[in-house]
Amino acid sequence: MCYIFFFLEIFYKKNKDNNYINNFIVIYITHEFNLVTQVFSIKHITILGIFLFSSFLIINLDNIIIDISFATEIKSQITNISETENEIKVSETENEIKENNSINEEKNLCMRYENITKTIVICDGVVDIPTINNFFNNSNILEMSREKEWVLKSNILILENGSLNISGLNTNLLKIDSDYSNNIAYSIISRGNLIIDNTNITSWNSTNNNIPDFSTPETPRAYIWTFWNSAGKTNISNSFLGNLGYKSHSGTTGITLFSGDGSLVQNNTISGNYFGLHLANEISNVTIMNNKISKSQFDGINLDSKTNNIKIINNRIYDNNLHAIVCKKGCNNIEIKNNILENNIGIGILLERNASKNFVQVNNLRSNTMGMMISESLENDIISNNFDKNGNGIFLKNTKYNLIDSNNITNSNNYGINIYNNSTNNIIQGNIIKKSMNSGINIADYGTNKNKLINNNIVEGPNYGLKLDRTSNNILENNIVEKNQNDDFFIRQSKDNKIINSVFNYTAFLLNDKKSNIIIIDTKNRIIDGNNITNTVYRQNNTIILNSNNNFTKLKTTDIFVIPQSSYVNITKINYDLKNKEYKRIDLVYPELGIETKFILGGFQPGNQLLVKVNKEIKDLISIDNNNNSTTEFTLKNDQLSYRMEFELTTIPILITIIILSILIIISIGIFFLIRKKRKKQKEITN
Numbered sequence: 001m002c003y004i005f006f007f008l009e010i011f012y013k014k015n016k017d018n019n020y021i022n023n024f025i026v027i028y029i030t031h032e033f034n035l036v037t038q039v040f041s042i043k044h045i046t047i048l049g050i051f052l053f054s055s056f057l058i059i060n061l062d063n064i065i066i067d068i069s070f071a072t073e074i075k076s077q078i079t080n081i082s083e084t085e086n087e088i089k090v091s092e093t094e095n096e097i098k099e100n101n102s103i104n105e106e107k108n109l110c111m112r113y114e115n116i117t118k119t120i121v122i123c124d125g126v127v128d129i130p131t132i133n134n135f136f137n138n139s140n141i142l143e144m145s146r147e148k149e150w151v152l153k154s155n156i157l158i159l160e161n162g163s164l165n166i167s168g169l170n171t172n173l174l175k176i177d178s179d180y181s182n183n184i185a186y187s188i189i190s191r192g193n194l195i196i197d198n199t200n201i202t203s204w205n206s207t208n209n210n211i212p213d214f215s216t217p218e219t220p221r222a223y224i225w226t227f228w229n230s231a232g233k234t235n236i237s238n239s240f241l242g243n244l245g246y247k248s249h250s251g252t253t254g255i256t257l258f259s260g261d262g263s264l265v266q267n268n269t270i271s272g273n274y275f276g277l278h279l280a281n282e283i284s285n286v287t288i289m290n291n292k293i294s295k296s297q298f299d300g301i302n303l304d305s306k307t308n309n310i311k312i313i314n315n316r317i318y319d320n321n322l323h324a325i326v327c328k329k330g331c332n333n334i335e336i337k338n339n340i341l342e343n344n345i346g347i348g349i350l351l352e353r354n355a356s357k358n359f360v361q362v363n364n365l366r367s368n369t370m371g372m373m374i375s376e377s378l379e380n381d382i383i384s385n386n387f388d389k390n391g392n393g394i395f396l397k398n399t400k401y402n403l404i405d406s407n408n409i410t411n412s413n414n415y416g417i418n419i420y421n422n423s424t425n426n427i428i429q430g431n432i433i434k435k436s437m438n439s440g441i442n443i444a445d446y447g448t449n450k451n452k453l454i455n456n457n458i459v460e461g462p463n464y465g466l467k468l469d470r471t472s473n474n475i476l477e478n479n480i481v482e483k484n485q486n487d488d489f490f491i492r493q494s495k496d497n498k499i500i501n502s503v504f505n506y507t508a509f510l511l512n513d514k515k516s517n518i519i520i521i522d523t524k525n526r527i528i529d530g531n532n533i534t535n536t537v538y539r540q541n542n543t544i545i546l547n548s549n550n551n552f553t554k555l556k557t558t559d560i561f562v563i564p565q566s567s568y569v570n571i572t573k574i575n576y577d578l579k580n581k582e583y584k585r586i587d588l589v590y591p592e593l594g595i596e597t598k599f600i601l602g603g604f605q606p607g608n609q610l611l612v613k614v615n616k617e618i619k620d621l622i623s624i625d626n627n628n629n630s631t632t633e634f635t636l637k638n639d640q641l642s643y644r645m646e647f648e649l650t651t652i653p654i655l656i657t658i659i660i661l662s663i664l665i666i667i668s669i670g671i672f673f674l675i676r677k678k679r680k681k682q683k684e685i686t687n
Contacts, residue, residue: 110162111135118179119155122162122192129171132156148172151204152222158190160231168198168238175204176222176244178212185220185246190260193232194224200240214297217247217274225251228281230259238267245274245297253278253302261285271295276320280304287311298322300344307331315339322346324368327355334358342366348390351377359383365390371412374399382407389413393433396423406430415442416458422447429454436461439490440481444469452477459483464510468494468518477501491516588643596637613646618661 110124113136120132120141127135129150133142143151148171158164166174178185185203188194203222205212212221223245226234234257245254254273257263258281266289270276276293279286282305293300293315300317301324303310308331317324317339323346327334332355341348341363348365351358352375363385365371371390374380375397383405387393393409393416396402400423409416409431416433419426422445433440433456440458443451444467451474458465458481465484468474470493477500481488488504491497492512498519509518588597612620612634620634636643 113138113141113154117155118153118186119157121157121159122164123159124161126163126165126193128165128167129174145175149175151175151177151206152186152188153177153206155186156188158188158192158194160192163193163195163232164188164190165195166197166199166201167195171199173200173202175202177204177206178220178222180205180207180212180220183220185222185248185252187223187225187252189225189227189251190232190234191227191230194226194234196234196236196239196241198238200242201244202241203243211243214243214246214272217297219246220248221246221274223252223274224255226257226260226263227251228258232260233263234260234265235263236265236268240269240271241273242270243272247274250278250280250304253298254296256280257283257286259283263287264289266290268292272297274298275302276300276317278302278304279307279310282306282308284309287313288315289313291315293317294319296320296322299326299346300324300341301326303327303331303334305329305331307334309333311335311337312339313337316342318342318344320344320346323350324348324365326350326352327358328352330354330356332357336360337362339363340366341368344368346370347373349373351375351380353377356380360385364388370395371409373397374402378402381405387412387416392416392418393436394418396420396426398422400425402426404428404431407432409433410435412436412438414438416440417442419443419448419451421445424448424450426451427454428452428456430456432457434460437463439464439467440484441465442467442469443471443474446470446472449473451475453479455479458488461485464488464490466490468492468497468516470494472496474498475500478503482507486510489518491518494518586645588638588645590638590641590643593638593641596635598633598635611648613648614643615640616644616646618664619645621661 108124109127109131110122111127111132112121112123113119114121120136122132129142133144133150136142139153141154143153145151148168150171150173152174156164176186176188201224203212204210212219214221221244224241236255241255245256246252250256251258253275254277255265255270256275256278258279261284263286265277266287268291270291270293272295274297276296276299277288278299279302284307286309288301288311290313294317298320299322300320301312301315303326306329307327310331310333312325312335314337318341322344324341324344325336325339325348327336327350330353334355336349336358337360342365346368347370348368349360349363349372352373355374355377356379358380360372360381361383365385365387367389369391371387371393372382372385373392373395374382375395377399378401381403382394383403385407387407387409389411391413393412394404394407395415395418396404398421404417404426406429411434414436415438416436417428417431417440419428419442424447428441428451440461441453441456448471453466453474453476455477456479458479461484463484463486465481465488466476466479467490469490472495474497476498479499479502481502482504487508487510489507489509490512491510494516496517496519498521500521502520511518607623610622611618612622614636619636622634636645
């Protein structure tokens, strides 16, 4: 019999973590003791028990440490626990008290309290706040201040096999205290499952009986932290979580998830935290939806350290003291959709430091210091968002291969879109940019080039429409840049930027220096304007086209490679409808004599005639015939530095016109000789 017990002890030593084997050993030993009591006397049983207990101690002595202080604190609980319901197991570092879990009768409940760290440890089973209170029955650990309202005066640690459920069914309010005498904030840290639903959680100061003042970022305040390599999820729903977090380490920022793939945060109000939400450490597959996040000391949502596959949908993030949403340090595949981001002191959405392949769509960004910034990142899609009353609408810094498509950007206090600092190969297309205080689009810096601007509408700015500043080889195609109060195009120290197939309406170009140029390509460029703006004509490849369209004559320029000799190049339409026989006027300024400019007249009905006046003198009468697609040409080589050219559509037959011109010439000659003769007579009388 002794050898059997000795063998069982060794077998227990090797399999002590297997509950089924342990239960078998306990049952077997109990059965054997029942047999022994029927055969042996009490004396024999006592001797046998001493032998067995001694051998058991020899085998397990290195694993036994008894925490007396813990035993004292839970003494009342131990005396009330039935031997058939609980097992007290003493291990190397802790005392575990197990009892049957009323929620799941087949799974044991395991909790303990660690005095040194002041921590409630949930090591197994599913518990809630009342269960913890009933288990320890110690107001120095957890106190019920009133019905369904609790003050937590210690930490809670949920291990891999544990679950904590904080629910409005039994917890309307949980105040998490801190040890301010030792500058320690209490916390809920999860490595298992943490479920928070329909409740309120806040930090608390029991000494002052109020929420702790956030006097400095280092002021200890309670926090919730899902630890690295969590085995479960953290789901937070329908709750208020406020005044959590402080500056210590990356896990103390308020509500922090370092793991917990598949977690859900939805329908919450999160206010006054250090960070509203903080996700990091490669966590993935988390949904943040329908929350209100406000008044954070720093960011509303902070995604960090290779966070990926996160959905941020239908949230309102506002009045935060820094940014609304930050995505940095390699976070990718983040979907930011249908959010309202407003009145944040920092940036509405910040993608930086290798934040790539993120998708930002249909968000409303209003009254932030900056709407959105992409920095040192690539391949992000920014589509169909509304930006209003931000500093810069969108700021691209040292970034490439991003798509900025179909956004509405209005009332920016600086630039609508600012492309800066080595930003290359970005596509800006289909955006409507209105009323930007500085410029609708600014492309700047010598390393910023090869960006494409396609089908954008840049209008109604109180300053410039589009600025090219120390940049080259950008392509501007099919854009409308008009009705900007100063100049539509401001060009400084910039070369070889191309304007292709763009519609000009009241368009003015300002070339700020002699080193700049602009290339306007394709005969589809249409320039419509007025206000008697002067056109400066340059020596190389100048072509000005007049074309009648919808009863209006439009001025076109094509293939213009501008090497400025003065500061302005203004492109303007002619003032009135030629068919109404009113004069159309173009004012031309030449930087030097001898420049030949070709004019192409087209788009008129065959048989139409145009009377051309130069500086109020009739220069030519031009007939439109069926050749060359109803166009005709004439050239003007300047012998003056400025001209006013006027065009009048006339139906007077050309012969009559010639006769009239001849009569006018004869009359002019007659007047000339008459005046000459008169002067000669006066001279003779004088002599």
